[in-house]
Amino acid sequence: MLPVIYSDEFLDHKTGSYHPEKPERLTAIVNALKDAAISTQIDWREPTPALENTSVMPFLVKAHSPNYINKVREIASTGGGYLDGDTPISPRSYDVALLAVSAWLDGVDAVLSKTNPAFVLARPPGHHAESDAGMGFCLFSNAAIAALYALEQPGINRVAILDWDVHHGNGTQAIVELNPHIAYCSLHQYPCYPGTGRATERGFHNNFLNLPLPPDSDIGAYQPLWENKVVPFFTEFQPDLLIVSAGYDALADDPLASINLQPNDYALFTDYCLGLTRKILFGLEGGYELDALAKSVIATIERCLV
Numbered sequence: 001m002l003p004v005i006y007s008d009e010f011l012d013h014k015t016g017s018y019h020p021e022k023p024e025r026l027t028a029i030v031n032a033l034k035d036a037a038i039s040t041q042i043d044w045r046e047p048t049p050a051l052e053n054t055s056v057m058p059f060l061v062k063a064h065s066p067n068y069i070n071k072v073r074e075i076a077s078t079g080g081g082y083l084d085g086d087t088p089i090s091p092r093s094y095d096v097a098l099l100a101v102s103a104w105l106d107g108v109d110a111v112l113s114k115t116n117p118a119f120v121l122a123r124p125p126g127h128h129a130e131s132d133a134g135m136g137f138c139l140f141s142n143a144a145i146a147a148l149y150a151l152e153q154p155g156i157n158r159v160a161i162l163d164w165d166v167h168h169g170n171g172t173q174a175i176v177e178l179n180p181h182i183a184y185c186s187l188h189q190y191p192c193y194p195g196t197g198r199a200t201e202r203g204f205h206n207n208f209l210n211l212p213l214p215p216d217s218d219i220g221a222y223q224p225l226w227e228n229k230v231v232p233f234f235t236e237f238q239p240d241l242l243i244v245s246a247g248y249d250a251l252a253d254d255p256l257a258s259i260n261l262q263p264n265d266y267a268l269f270t271d272y273c274l275g276l277t278r279k280i281l282f283g284l285e286g287g288y289e290l291d292a293l294a295k296s297v298i299a300t301i302e303r304c305l306v
Contacts (some may be wrong), residue, residue, distance in 0.1 A: 047103035127169030160239035165247025168197030205265035248287030
């Protein structure tokens with residue numbers, strides 16, 4: 001059984017009729033998982049309510065400034081608005097974003113308790129959110145917060161974050177860059193939003209591996225990078241936990257970028273991760289073509305069940 005942490009409350013972050021980061025992303029995945037051959041092997045779990053999870057606020061403030069957290073809360077409480085042109089906040093967005101953080105922390109606990117993978121199906125996504133600014137559809141930096149939380153758990157001294165979203169996780173990188181106990185690797189289209197993630201960005205402790213790929217890259221470009229760069233980088237780091245910012249917008253069918261992966265390519269990516277460790281937390285980031293998104297999540301989870 002593979003834990004999948006999900007709540008219908010994640011649908012209450014409303015972004016507008018034409019916004020690509022919409023609630024239907026989650027309903028497409030959930031419906032596909034319930035119809036899939038692996039449906040009987042999914043352990044559906046509700047996230048701990050944010051107000052009951054005593055770790056949410058202490059670790060949220062390790063990643064984000066109090067002024068920024070208050071800004072998100074105030075915009076939501078006054079009826080909604082925008083952090084930037086791409087990042088709307090609706091009346092329930094602050095509460096939903098806190099619940100997403102709680103879900104990622106629950107995911108860490110699930111992985112560490114069973115030393116097997118778990119998947120967090122939450123929104124809003126997080127990897128573009130910096131310490132004092134939300135952007136790129138993201139409110140709070142879920143993966144970075146989860147990594148900081150994991151480092152406080154018994155026996156966890158090194159945490160790796162792998163970001164296979166088509167966009168570079170500028171927020172994750174900025175939040176963890178001073179921490180020598182966290183290694184961050186991103187494979188992403190470049191040039192592309194948000195314009196960060198050059199190969200020369202190696203981190204203060206040589207703990208970053210940024211692997212920019214040109215538009216129209218496919219699995220033939222990705223596979224050598226996995227085998228010659230990603231796997232050796234994480235093997236040398238020897239993480240006690242691997243967190244995957246699992247964005248599925250590098251698909252050929254995705255409307256927001258120009259990489260040509262297919263859903264089953266994520267099965268291969270997952271195999272590489274499992275070759276490093278079974279202690280893996282996958283958490284949803286991007287992915288905006290609903291059918292291909294759902295197929296890719298299934299491909300990821302299927303490999304974890306082998």
